[in-house]
Amino acid sequence: LPIELHPIIDDTQARHIFVNDTFTLRCFVHIDIGVIIVIDWDHPDNHGHENGTKRVFKSVAETTRQLVNNNSYDTVAINITIVNATKDDEGLYRCNATDGNGRTFTATKRIVIFDEHLISSVNFTKDFHDPIIGEHEHDIHFTINAQAFPDISFIDLYWYKDNNPLSINTNDSHIQMNLVNLFDENRTQITLYIMSARPSDSGLYTLVGQTSWSSEQQRNESITNISIPVYIQGDIEILIENHQDFYQLNHTYELLCKSYGYPRPSIQWQWHP
Template identity: 25%
Template sequence: MMNLILICLLCGLYGVLAKDKEQKGKYSVPILDVKTRQLVLDINQTLLLNCRGRWELSWAFPSGLATDQVRVEKSRCGRTRQHYCSRLTVSRSQTQHTGQFRCRYEHKTQRQTFIYVFVTDSQQPFVDQGMNPHVLYMREKHPLIIPCRVTHPNVTTTLVKFPNHSLSPDHRNIIWNSKQGFTIRTPTFYYIGPFFCQTITDGVTHKSRIYFVHRPVSNIMDVYLNTSGSIEALKGDRLVVNCTATAELNTRVNITWDYPGKNSNGGSTSKRILKHQTHMLFYNILTIPKLQRSDRGLYTCRVTSGENTKQVKATVTVYDRPFIRLKPRHGSVMEVQAGQKSYRISLKLQAFPAPEVIWLKDGMVAAEQCSRYRMDGNSLIIRDVAEEDAGKYTVLVRIQEHGLYQNLTLTLVVNVSPQIGEKAVSLQDPGSVPRGSRQVLHCTSHGVPPPHIQWLWHPCPSKGLPAAPQA
């Protein structure tokens, strides 16, 4: 039994080693029939490449070479025909065919081998030529590549910033590669703008196409809606929400909406861009023509630029019909002390749409009766509270366009501290009165609620002793 287990383990180990050898063997990647890493052909010359591998093969070639300009022939090859072979033929090669040709496994494309082919023409030293400028984007902390590739490995070129400022390779920051172009390892703001490459062949100056280097800016300064964080509307109303983003000049942003009815295509968006001297304004307006109850919920405007994202949200509430809900906040009777600097008469009011609110005092418009009365939102403020402020206060709430009306009456009691009238009048000392005579003393008092009066008698003190008060 032990021998059987040992045999199985050895077989498994052999299988793993065999598979590993297969992965790392001669045909772990396809093999081309050329020994060099690059070829130089003359224009109109035929390119012929043969590739052999362990599995099915495919080719990748420069974008300037159309598929119908290439002929690919596949076959099984080797002594026992266990290998796969593929032949690529390009007749009448052109300068735009310059580039990398790759042979790779069809189902394992990361396993590949390549060769770079130059198709040279003394009258056309640059691969990419044309009148239309090509836009290149400069990214922060990334090298900038100006891809003015050439059709011969020995062509020397100069980088020119428009109109005529020449830059030569310094092998530190500006590096030239005939298969890639110029690489600026640490580009600065100087490299923003139009550039082209230039070379001289047989005394003739040749120029590449123009490359316009653009530095995208992605600084979103602010994002806001044209409404507060809460939106209320009636069923069937039209909802319009404008999301505005401010950003630095040269910034481009993408504005998207998330909202309950997005998947049902219930809304539409329109965009607008304005350029100011110091910043850009981007507008994205979301419109829902007829609101339904299913449209209530959270509405999110999301703004992205590069790796930066900002968003703003609003909650939409949809009511079936207009309404007024009105009730006292602290009961129907209120008390305040005369002399108080201010007093607020408030209530609990819920209504939609926003109603008209009018306060009456004893049946007349309060604000027209006294300058000490003023409205603050739906509340009535009384300044320097006085006794005459006591009375009936009625609030009228109406939504006239929908024919809705409600009112509520509250009673305000103003408490007044008791005062003795005689203390306000300076009386002369009545002096002495005859013993046994009848005297009448008066005490006049006022207050809210009515005060209680109590008389105290202070008898004359005995000689040298203070008198104790008696009732």
Template identity: 25%
Template sequence: MLDILFVMIFGLSGRVLAKDTDTKGRFSSPVLDVTEKQLIIERNQTLQLNCRGRWELQWVLPSGVPKVYNGTQIEESSCGRKNNQYCSRLTLSPALAQHTGSYRCRYRQKQRKQASVYVYITDSQRPFVKVQSGTPDVVFMKKGEPLIFPCRVTNPNAKVSLVKEFPLTPLTPDYQTIIWNSRHGFTVRSPTFFYIGFFSCETIVNGVKYTNKFVTHRTVNNIMDVYLNTTGLVQTLQGHMLALNCTVTAEWNSRVSISWTYPGKANGSATITRRISRSKTNMLFFSILTIPRLSKSDRGLYKCHVTSGPSKRETNTTVIVYDQPFIRLKRRDGPVVQASAGQKSFRLTPKLKAFPAPEIIWLKDGMVAAERCSRYHVDGFSLVIRDVAEEDAGIYTILAGIQQYGLFQNLTITLVVNVKPEIGEKTVSSRQPGTVQRGSRQALRCTTYGVPPPHIQWLWHPCPQKGLS
């Protein structure tokens, strides 16, 4: 009796274990009703594929099948013994040559889990999947990557050759350097400069020659220079126009992408125009950002970002937007400043902030300073005095004006030129008496000059006694 009970329990647990394993293992990926890796059907036939899985399914079709195509039909249903599985049937009718490609069934939420089959839809009048309009397709050569001529065919048994057109050179696949694959085309593993030019894939069907033409383009990613039309801070007024030109210098065959970040980007306040020009040695790419009427919200940092393949560069500038024009003029060191006679140069520099840049005139004692003396010249808004002399002392006035807006301000500074004190006489007396009579009265004169007036102090040094020299 115990043996029978043990067998019943063991059998029951074995079935439960088998069920759990089955639930985890079966349909971990969707399953198609075809076991082959590829199917071959003829043009205008009906393609029907069935897919089953544990979760909701979706189909990924070749790029040649339009998203809206009346011949595509997908039917969803529940299936399995307990209707706990998902089934999907894809019907494509009529199937056309351009529909050749990989058909994939995958889970909607777990898209890496999928099943696929490659379907060739043969058409004797269309051996290549893509029919060209006459313009060659561009294929890009990238450093360190294989070169692919994507001349896919509708029949896996098609005989296709690769030909370089100038000079005319047939290229034979050796499956080491050049590889032919009916699903991808020709692959050149390590392309050299020989593969720059015009190429064609050719096949002959029923005596008719069909071609797919290509031109190779060698991409270059070297960005030589990036610069803006302004090198410093941009100051402007509200309501005025802003135009920033980002210029990129790159090598021939470069493909450059230019983008901007700026304060008003989210509002779409700017328009961006692009232009390309060529020189004998390089390419010039221009991106011009224009804001017709600036507002205060447009002030801030403007960045020009440039990418060419893995290469990246950027440059930037800061834009300040003022409400209205202004002049602010202040003294830097008080109303009186001092210099010393003999200095090589002296600079009078008040604190000035203004926009737009004002016109500056310096006066000395009411007359234009630069006209009074050749040693005076204006540098920016400073007055520079070279080889300072005593006569440079006086009252200096800076006049700052923005005439178009009727704004004017002036500021007066007094300059004192200090002169080193000097004694006029080479000796303290005009005569040199050897001896004078005791009790007599003598006069000693000391004449001095300096700015400020020097202080005179007399000192007496008694003569040494005889015999003590």
């Protein structure tokens, strides 16, 4: 049998769509050179004309040739654009790719149009008792449950440790965040991982959720947060801040000593001339 076609829909220009917005879906199919296909869009049948003005635009299918590892293939792509979106534009958009044998393969994307008066929101809960107590050089993690409206993609998420912004998901960070969307009432599990934990990782971890999307007519914001105390057992870790290699005579300096450990250590300064 001939190779099956696999249409793919790119929706990067069709996310968080509000009434009167314009959005575009792009469908593309990778095929062997010389293969002929027909590609087109089906959209909700209540589209078309509004007050005599057409709002649905389909591009002409375009074919481009790609070269990967000395192997060439063609990519056929077609766009559909909706201008001045209304609630009637909600529904299932289908990209159909038909091969020379009359077989049709379909990819679908459901589009939701949000009202301009939408107010995003999120609520955080936890299913565990705090504080979180971990062991030195062991991995620890904890999961926050989020219920967001319309969904978590409308919410900006920030982590803080002791009220300071926390660097996560970077190449040099041993702290990572992972999101898992659940198909039940727009719930998401947000898990924070601390790899090879050390005493200085002890502190109050706060997850902040802030709305970030709005329509062209107005902007709505809401902020919520949840805090989890974390303690790492093990050897005491001491950090001295504001330390310099050289000090000038008759100048004033302040050194800050921070200690980390669980149970909380008792510290004091000593001076040895």
